[in-house]
Amino acid sequence: MLFNFAIFCKFVSWKKYLQRLVVLELKFFESPHFANTFSVMRHFMKTKILSIILIIFTKLLFSQSNVPSDYKKIPDSLYNKTKLYKFIVPKENYSYWKVVNKESQLPETLIYQTGSLKNLIDAILQEDGFFYECEPSGCFSYIVAYKKEIPEYFKTETELQNFIGEIDNLPEALLLARTYDFWFDRKQIIGGAYKIDSKYVYLYLSKFSSCPVNKESFIIKINRKNKEIKYQSNGVYYKSNDCYTS
Numbered sequence: 001m002l003f004n005f006a007i008f009c010k011f012v013s014w015k016k017y018l019q020r021l022v023v024l025e026l027k028f029f030e031s032p033h034f035a036n037t038f039s040v041m042r043h044f045m046k047t048k049i050l051s052i053i054l055i056i057f058t059k060l061l062f063s064q065s066n067v068p069s070d071y072k073k074i075p076d077s078l079y080n081k082t083k084l085y086k087f088i089v090p091k092e093n094y095s096y097w098k099v100v101n102k103e104s105q106l107p108e109t110l111i112y113q114t115g116s117l118k119n120l121i122d123a124i125l126q127e128d129g130f131f132y133e134c135e136p137s138g139c140f141s142y143i144v145a146y147k148k149e150i151p152e153y154f155k156t157e158t159e160l161q162n163f164i165g166e167i168d169n170l171p172e173a174l175l176l177a178r179t180y181d182f183w184f185d186r187k188q189i190i191g192g193a194y195k196i197d198s199k200y201v202y203l204y205l206s207k208f209s210s211c212p213v214n215k216e217s218f219i220i221k222i223n224r225k226n227k228e229i230k231y232q233s234n235g236v237y238y239k240s241n242d243c244y245t246s
Helices: 005-029 032-062 157-164 170-178
Strands: 096-103 109-115 130-133 139-146 151-154 193-196 200-210 213-223 229-239
Touching (some): 130 157, 170 213
Antiparallel strands (some): 096 139, 130 139
16 A cells, blocks of 8 residues: 655644644633533534544555555546657557547647548548547547558547557557546545556456545556556545536
């Protein structure tokens, strides 16, 4: 289990602060005006402080639980999906390929491109793609790739998986996981950790629900050669009564 010493120190600091508050409150209730109720209030305050400490301790340390020590935190720099395409090593050899994002009635946006544009037939603007987001207006991405002068289009999550081919690195693994609606949590390692060996990529990722807001941790294993993905729930680690509908 990963242990964050800074978080532990923060918990100790909070505990000392709350203890000082209790001492002040107890002194107040020891005054003559509250002499008859002191024993009752002292019991109440002890129960109160223990409950508060338990809540804080649970929240601070839960993010450290259930993650083996050989896992690393996924770098925050990989959180924006548009920054990951440059790490793709395509399954096929292409002389040129690009990733395009399209939002509603707005002009398409070039996310990433690599290779030579020489003697290529212009690509046709696509009306659908993978990673449909940007509610309520809606946006999506797609890939245009050239082996020779004629373009190929990759517009679905399955086609993106085929374009990537074998998993060469962590960014490719994250893009693959995203096609199954997983993503990582930048703040809680129980929803954002990884390790890689020669055959598999192992991930702790999250699924986010917006109404009500909650985050569920998943343990994921990806076969680097055939992209087979296995996963199981590791439990909900964050709940809120908030509701976001757009």
